[in-house]
Amino acid sequence: MQFRLTGLTTAALGAGALLPNAAAAQTMDLSIELPRMTVAEYHKPYVAVWLEKEGQAPRTLSVWYDVDKRGGEGTKWLHDVRQWWRASGRTMSFPADGISGATRAPGVQKLRLVAGKGGMPALTPGQYTLVVEAAREVGGRELVRLPFTWNGSSATAAAKGASELGAVSFTLKR
Amino acid sequence: MQFRKPLFAVAAVAALAAPAAIAHRMWLLPSSTVVSGNDNWVTVDAAVSNDLFYFDHRPLGAVPTITQPDGSEGKAEHHNVGQFRATFDVHLTQQGTYRIAVVNQGVFGRYTLNGETKMLPRGTTKAQLASVIPAGATDVQTSETLMRNEIFVTQGAPTNTVFKPTGQGIELVPVTHPNDLVSNEPATFQFLMDGKPASGLYVTTILGNGRYRATQKQIDLRTDAQGKVTIKWPEAGMYWINVTPNAPQPEGEGPRPQAQGAGAPRAPGGPQGMGGVPSGRRVSYTTTLEVLAP
Numbered sequence: 001m002q003f004r005l006t007g008l009t010t011a012a013l014g015a016g017a018l019l020p021n022a023a024a025a026q027t028m029d030l031s032i033e034l035p036r037m038t039v040a041e042y043h044k045p046y047v048a049v050w051l052e053k054e055g056q057a058p059r060t061l062s063v064w065y066d067v068d069k070r071g072g073e074g075t076k077w078l079h080d081v082r083q084w085w086r087a088s089g090r091t092m093s094f095p096a097d098g099i100s101g102a103t104r105a106p107g108v109q110k111l112r113l114v115a116g117k118g119g120m121p122a123l124t125p126g127q128y129t130l131v132v133e134a135a136r137e138v139g140g141r142e143l144v145r146l147p148f149t150w151n152g153s154s155a156t157a158a159a160k161g162a163s164e165l166g167a168v169s170f171t172l173k174r
Numbered sequence: 175m176q177f178r179k180p181l182f183a184v185a186a187v188a189a190l191a192a193p194a195a196i197a198h199r200m201w202l203l204p205s206s207t208v209v210s211g212n213d214n215w216v217t218v219d220a221a222v223s224n225d226l227f228y229f230d231h232r233p234l235g236a237v238p239t240i241t242q243p244d245g246s247e248g249k250a251e252h253h254n255v256g257q258f259r260a261t262f263d264v265h266l267t268q269q270g271t272y273r274i275a276v277v278n279q280g281v282f283g284r285y286t287l288n289g290e291t292k293m294l295p296r297g298t299t300k301a302q303l304a305s306v307i308p309a310g311a312t313d314v315q316t317s318e319t320l321m322r323n324e325i326f327v328t329q330g331a332p333t334n335t336v337f338k339p340t341g342q343g344i345e346l347v348p349v350t351h352p353n354d355l356v357s358n359e360p361a362t363f364q365f366l367m368d369g370k371p372a373s374g375l376y377v378t379t380i381l382g383n384g385r386y387r388a389t390q391k392q393i394d395l396r397t398d399a400q401g402k403v404t405i406k407w408p409e410a411g412m413y414w415i416n417v418t419p420n421a422p423q424p425e426g427e428g429p430r431p432q433a434q435g436a437g438a439p440r441a442p443g444g445p446q447g448m449g450g451v452p453s454g455r456r457v458s459y460t461t462t463l464e465v466l467a468p
Contacts, residue, residue: 072211079210082466086354090210090331 026115026122026174028061032132033166036106037139044103045136045164046077048084049111051121052129058087060096061119061130062111064103067095080135083143087131108167115174123150123172130157134164144168200234200460201414202274202325203227203382207353207464209329214266216327218274221259226382226414227462229259234323236276238262241336243270243329250274270333271353275324279343283316320344323460328353341369344417344459349402355465357410364402365417365459371401375417379405382412382462394422410467417459 034045049062063081066074075094079085094100098118115122128148135141142164146157150172158169203219219227220234235255240248253262264274283294285307298306300318307314320343326336332351339345346352349362365375374396381391397403397417407413416422 071213075211076214077210079208083468085208085210086356090208090328 024174026120026172028113028120028170028172030111030113030130030168030170032109032111032168034104034106034109034134035161035164035166037136039139041138043137043139044105045134045139046081046103047132047134048081048089049130049132050084050088052087052131053126058131059119059121060084060088060092060099061113062101063089063094063096063099064101067100067102077135077137080137080141081133082135082141084131084133125150125152130170132165132168134161136164140164146170148172198222198224198231199226199414199416200276200321200323201227202234202238202276202323202462203412204274204325204327204462204464207325207327208466209266209327211329212267212269214329215263216266217261217263218325219259219261220276223258225384226380227412228385231258233258233260234276235260236278239275239277240264241273241275243268243272243333243335245335245338248272264327266327266329269330271326271328271336271351273324273326273336275322277323278319278321281316281318283314285311285315286313287311317454317456319456321456321458321460325462326352339366339369341366343368343457344372344375344419345369346417346459346461352461352463355407355463356468357407357465358468360404360406361463361465362402362404364400365397366401367419367457371397371399372419373397373399373401375401375403375419376421377403377405378416378418378422380414380416381408382414407465410465413463413465415459415461415463419457 030049032047032049034047047064048060051059051061063078065078068074072094078089078094081089096119113120126149128150130146130148131143132146133141133143140163142161144159144161144165146159146168148155148157153174155172156170158167160167200222201220205217209216218238219229220238221229221232222234223229223231233255237253238250240250242248248264250262250264254260264272266272279299281294281298281300281303283298284291286292287308287310294306294316303316322343322345332353334348334351337346337348339347345366347364347366349364352363355361365372365377367375377395377397379393379395384390391408393405395403395405
C-alpha cells in the first residue's frame, strides 16, 4: 500500500523527485549479536526479526534459516522459532521474497531494512515493538523485545539477550 | 469370543463396557502437534495406562480415523500393535489442522427370547439394533457407548474444518485452537453433547510426565451454561483432557450407577442392576493437548 503510494508520487513528480524521495525512505539499521558458543556441537541459529504494533498483524522483517536445503527441508524446523512461528511465520510461505536469508555466523550481524522493500513496511507514527528470536539446534531459544515510539523522524532502541542472543540494537531514520 | 453361558457373558460385557470410565486412561500421544513445511510425518503412540503418558499396561490397538484439513479422509500408516502400545504414522501433505481419532462406538445389550437370555453380538452398532433383536424378544436392555478420543496436529496455520460437529456424543469446538496453546495464556474450549452446548460436563485435565513428580497436577472443572470451560495451564507440557457427563471415578473402585441427568439419557429398558448390563449411555471425550512454552 505504502509502497504503491511512493511509486505514484514518484511518477507524478517525475524522475527528478526519485532521488530525494529514496533518501527520505525509512531505513532501519539493525545490529544482532550472535554469541560465540563453546559447545561440542554447534549449529548457527535460526533467527527471526519481526515488528509488532497493537491492533495490527505482526510483520516478519527477516528470517535466517537453512534456505538452501534440498526439497525445502530447511522449513521443517522453522516452527522451533516458536513465538515468531505463532505470531507470523505459520501464515507465510517460504522462501519469502526479501525476507528469507541464510543462517549467519557468530559475531555482530548487521541488517539494513528499507521501508517498502522485503518485509519492511513504511511506519506510521505510533508504538511498536521490534522482536528478535533465535533458536539453535541442540541449543536453546531466546527472544529479545525492543519497544519503541516512531515519531516520524527517528527512533532507537537496544536490549541484550542472556543466552542465545547478545546485544541487539537498531536505529530507525528517515 | 464365544459365550456359552449367559451368566459369564453378562459379566464379560459389563467389564468390556466399563474400562475407560473405571480403570485406566486411554491416550493418544503425537510426536509433534505444531509443524512447519509442506511434507512432514508425525508418529502417534496409542495406549491405555494409569500414568500419563507411560505405556506400561495395554495398547490402544484400534485403527484410527484420520481427517485431513480439507475434510477428506487420510491414512494411518505403519500401524503396529505391540504389547504395551500401538503406534502409527500420519503423513502430513496439506496445510492446516489434522484430526486423528479413535472412536469407540457400539451397543451392548441383551434380550429374552423363549425364556432364554441372549446377548447382542459384539460390535453391534446403533443402526443395526433393529435388525439384531428378533421379533418377540422381551426384556430388551441396551447400553450405547460412544467414547471419542482424538488429537490434533497442525501443519502451517491452524484451520477449523475438522471441528465441524457430527452431532453425536461429546465433541470439542475450539474457542482457543487446540494447536495454539501457550502456557501463559488460558485456553477456552466448548463441548457439545449430541451437537448442543453441554453444561455441567466434568472436565479433567492432567499434566503428563507424572512419574517424575509426587502430585498429579490435575485440574477439575465443569463446563458452564454455554458448554465452555477455560483452562489455566500450570506449565508447558502434554496434557490429557477427559470429558464425561458424570463425575470421574476414583481409581480402583467398582462400578457405580450412571448419572441420569440430561447429559446421559437412559435407554429404554429395565431398571438398573438386572443382569449387569449397564443401562443408559456411556459417552466420553478424550484428547491430548500440547501446551508450549512462551
